Amino acid sequence: MPFKLYNAPQSTCSQRVRFVLNAKELPFSEVKLDLLAGDQLKPDYLALNPNGVVPTLDHDGAIVIDSNVIIEYLDEVAPAPKNFTPHDPVLRAKMRSLLHFIDEMPAAAVRVPTFNLAFLPRFAAMSEDEFTAFAESKPLRKEFMLAMGRKGFPQQEMDAALGRLRRTYERMDAEVAKSGGPWLLGREISLADISVMPAIVRMADLGQDGAWQDLPRVQRWYDAIRAHPAFASTYYPGSLLTERFPHLRKSAA
Numbered sequence: 001m002p003f004k005l006y007n008a009p010q011s012t013c014s015q016r017v018r019f020v021l022n023a024k025e026l027p028f029s030e031v032k033l034d035l036l037a038g039d040q041l042k043p044d045y046l047a048l049n050p051n052g053v054v055p056t057l058d059h060d061g062a063i064v065i066d067s068n069v070i071i072e073y074l075d076e077v078a079p080a081p082k083n084f085t086p087h088d089p090v091l092r093a094k095m096r097s098l099l100h101f102i103d104e105m106p107a108a109a110v111r112v113p114t115f116n117l118a119f120l121p122r123f124a125a126m127s128e129d130e131f132t133a134f135a136e137s138k139p140l141r142k143e144f145m146l147a148m149g150r151k152g153f154p155q156q157e158m159d160a161a162l163g164r165l166r167r168t169y170e171r172m173d174a175e176v177a178k179s180g181g182p183w184l185l186g187r188e189i190s191l192a193d194i195s196v197m198p199a200i201v202r203m204a205d206l207g208q209d210g211a212w213q214d215l216p217r218v219q220r221w222y223d224a225i226r227a228h229p230a231f232a233s234t235y236y237p238g239s240l241l242t243e244r245f246p247h248l249r250k251s252a253a
């Protein structure tokens, strides 16, 4: 099997890549990392991915990191039978600008409610010294962790993150309206849809799907991506936060 994916079932960035591999029907093996246990910070893994985050793709020994880069790479090395990059250079450029928007807005914003609602009990159980050492060991997310602290982000930060997510739903609504839908770029699903999918699924998992109820185009987009043949195999059992953290069912409601 030429594709080996280092990832985590509940990691939103990993879910993008699993979706593309599944949609292309490319067989792959998975190495599952426990992110709360710090598997991503072990020397062997850091040698593959110096950012200390998942996912990492090993394609016959070629190491590719960063989920949006990986999904573009997969479209390049396995363009058939399914491809998610438009042929038209203008549409392709549009897709890439959406990928940048998605990484800057929803992918970053979704970490705040995720950490505050799901991971906090785990960090609250650590001593201050343990927490600081854990945060300091993260190459990419040290400052994020230290800003959050063991007590979580303040309400102001939560509200700002939810505001950025709301602006994402509105942007999606506008893109679908412009393109004619059902997808962001029109009739064909693209990497932009796949890239934004995990943030939307995460917010629904956190009980926040009411936030786009007034945007029927986004609701239809969400129904369409959940109906895609690659969705169920991507979100295999254990992929949702509420499966691992039952306390979320109450606190996010």
Ligand SMILES: N[C@@H](CCC(=O)N[C@@H](CS)C(=O)NCC(=O)O)C(=O)O
Pocket (backbone or CB within 6 Å): 011, 012, 013, 014, 035, 040, 052, 053, 054, 055, 065, 066, 067, 068, 138, 141
């Ligand atoms: N830009 C990177 C971000 C990867 C990332 O943030 N991964 C998260 C899971 S979605 C992670 O590994 N977090 C572990 C940590 O922060 O220590 C990508 O898209 O691959």
